[in-house]
Every structure is written in C-alpha cells, then in structure tokens.
Amino acid sequence: MPRLKVAAILKDGPIGTEVDLRGWVRTKRESKQGFAFVELNDGSSLKNVQVVVDKSVPGYDDFLKLLTTGSSIRVVGEVKASPAKGQSIEVHARELTVYGTADAEKYPLQKKGHSFEFLRDIAHLRPRTNTFGAIARVRNAVCAAIHDFFQSRGFLYVHTPIITTSDCEGAGQMFQVTTLDLARLAARQPGAPTDIDYAQDFFGKRASLTVSGQLEGETFACAVGDIYTFGPTFRAENSNTTRHLSEFWMVEPEMPFYDLNDNMQLAESFIRGIIRAVLERCPDDMQFFNERIDKTILATLENIVSHDFLRLSYTEAIEILESSGQTFEFPVKWGLDLQSEHERYLTEQKFQKPVILYDYPRAIKSFYMRANDDGKTVRAMDVLVPRAGEIIGGSQREERLDVLIARVQECHLNPDDYWWYLDLRRYGTVPHAGFGLGLERILLLLTGMTNIRDVIPYPRTPKHAEF
C-alpha cells in the first residue's frame, strides 16, 4: 500500500485505492451519530484532504477526543468520491494511529485567523498555518526558479565567503566576527590601553559577516564568465521597517562583457522568469494569496509579466517628480538621492508598474560603478516595484584602472585595501556588470505580504533573534 502525500491524492486519487496518509489535523467536525470529518494537512499542498472516520474504525471513541487541531496522525483508508460539496474526493479511514496529541486548551493555533504579529511570536508553529505554509512553498519555488533561470543560461553558481576580512565592501554596517574574550576586554583595568590587537583575533585581523558577495563574485566573472551567488547576507543597520532584515538572502549575478543595458535587460527577464515560474508551479498558493492577502496580486503579477518595465534615467525621474505637483516631505533636486516617498510616487501612483532608474549622480553612488562620460553620473540602476520598493540594485562596474583608483580615493578609501579587486583591472580587464536581488523583497512582491519578517522563516532584526 503506497504512502501518499496529500497533494498526490488530491491530484489523481485514484478512487478505489487504499492509501497510507500521514499528517496533522487542521480541524475536526464531529457527529455523535458515530462519525467525524477530519481535515488532514501534510504541507504538500495548501489544501487538506477530508478524512471520514466512523465508528467502525477500531478505537473510534478514544480517537475522537484525541483528534484535535494540531495532533499528528496516520490514516490507512480508501479513496472515495465525495458525495458532498467542497471536495471531489475523500478518504474513508479503516485504521487510525495517533502519533502525537495537541492539548486543545494549550495549543496556540486555533481554528480561526490569527494576526501576523501574534504568529511572529510563535514562529516555530506558524508554518502550520495556511499562509505560512503557502509562503514556504512559494519561497522554495522562487529559489528553484532562480537556479533554473541562471543554469539554463550557462551561469555558474559561485559560493562567495560569508566571513570576510575585506573591511571595505561599503554596502552598510557590518556584524563583527570575533573569538576575542569580550568580557575580559571589558573588565580591563582603568587606564589600560583601549585599542584592540586584532592580530590576536581568530583571523589575525578584523573580520565581519558579508554585506555582499559582489567583489568576490567579480573575480570569478572575470575568469569563468557569467556567474551568480545566492546566499545569506548581513547588515547591521538599525532599520526597523517592514522592508529590512538584518539577515536576508541575496542573489548576485555578475556578467563579463555586459554593459548597463544588458544588465537591465537581464534583471527584467529575471524578475519575469521568477514570477512566471511561481504562477505555474504554485497555482493553489497564489490563488490563496489573491483571495486572503491581496485581492489584486494576481492581476498585478500578470501585468508585470506582460509589460515591459519602464526605464527612466535619474535625471528624467527628477524632472517628473519636480513637475508632479506633489508635495513631498523631502526635497527633490538633482544630486540628491531619491527617498521612499519619491520612489513610491513613481511606482505606485504615476506609473503603477516596475520602474528601472539608471545613471545616478556619482556623488551618491559606490566607488565601483562605471563613470559616464558626462563626468556627473555613473552607470547604476535600481529596479523599483510598487510596495516592496527597491528589489534590485546594480551597476556596470568601472573597468578602467586609473579611473577606479581615482574613485576609490575620491570616496576616501585606501586603494591598498582593494589590491586584489584592482588586480582585475590590471590584468585582462573587461567591461562587466551585475546586480543584487533581495529574495525576501521579491517574495513581498509575489505574495502580497506586507511585512518582510513574514516571508523568511526566522526573521533577524534589531533586538530580535529568537528561535
């Protein structure tokens, strides 16, 4: 007798076969007439399978009390066509085993809707809910789609380090990694030297968790061709918003011989590819998000898939904002970075679709971005989407050694710290480009969820690292 997952049984029965089912009870509707309906879920599908248990099942009377929401069971029974509305098939139990009970008075998950805020406090149980089960499946589908997208295009998956000693990635505040005895350092005598001797630390110098694999990624792109990295990324910024995590997952492709236009084209195809793959692979889950989370999500995604992204230079965006007639809290002026409210206006009000902004003022962008001939801008690009905001940031990289060194100095950085990065320009330099996509941000876009802490299993944010 085959042990089947719920998804398989719902997909193709087949009616008349004996099956072995294992999972967790979502709800039970009980009759004193001698039968009960049990909704069984095993995570393979958003949907439950209805199990009919009647008094012919050995131990029926005892089981009824045990089959509470959250209990785990094994059911052996026959797949039958269901005579009632709501499901086409159901399983008639012949034999039942309870693996584990769940005290109905204590089990936190009830047969009702819970707030996301409450569920965040019981993050170890929330994957048992419809919403978080669906998010887990969609997140998985996105990851698979990311690999499919790049693998089918001949990109190599490269693992860049999590621990880095290049204190120079420049993308944000870093978490320090150390084996130094902090308690002992803190207890030093007053008047003792306060500087830290990092030569005594584990790596012999100051080390941190990576804020980006880009620089290391470039070294492989400039050797083996198109590559991508995909892994955890850490930012020690004190950001308390629905769009920021201290630990998140980022995909960073890097392509030799790409210019900024090639880069934008790839980013756009990439986002489209992911959306298409998820719509195809997770129809039930996406339908659920559309019904329960955001009634416009399917229409929004279809719209994104079927229309080109709008491309605007930074300068054009400034002009649009200046002539918008809107009152913004922050000033709009060429040379100043765009604020959330400006990006929101463009994506949510003015155009209502993804917008790619490019050619930003050099003064507000990183040292490694390629300088344009106008002397004022660099070949940077951001992909902005409604609600989730910036989901991609990228650029063409500066491949000219002298220009790059000048930019490093202009940014008050020490070229010596970047000796290996500069070597890429010393030996066989090539034009190249790349970008970073925030996994959790595209999940916001896909699911309609509004808080990034709800699309990662165990969110890490300032003051929060429970579980």
Next chain:
RNA sequence: GGGUCGGUAGCUCAGCGGCAGAGCAGGUGUUUGUUAAGCACCCGCGCGUGGGUUCGAGUCCCACCCGUCCCUCCA
C-alpha cells in the same frame, strides 16, 4: 537612530473616572454528509510594570518595559 500608535480573557478587540465586557477559541449537551458546521449552557480578565492625582483609576498624569507602523539606511 528619529517619529508614531498601541499593550484589557488563549486569540481579535470594545470599554476611556463609578460593581471588568463581546466575538471567536476551549469544555459539556444537542443537531447535522459536515465544510472557519448549527443551537444551548459553562469555563475564563490581579486591565504591561512602578509611582502619582482622586472619595474612587483599564480609564487622568509621570517614568520605565514590550510591541506595531512610518522615516533614515539599503536588497
């Protein structure tokens, strides 16, 4: 880091100077091929913590703790 709103029953919330409430969940009974089942009854709240004002404080004041959301930073 700045701002904001909020902490009352297991959950979601109402009450905003005068005897602590509702819905849902849970329990019991009953009804029903049920569908977030129906009906009846029952259980359940030292109102975030500590001070203060008052005859009287969930309710007003102050401090603190915890959380939400927005902004800055970015993906």
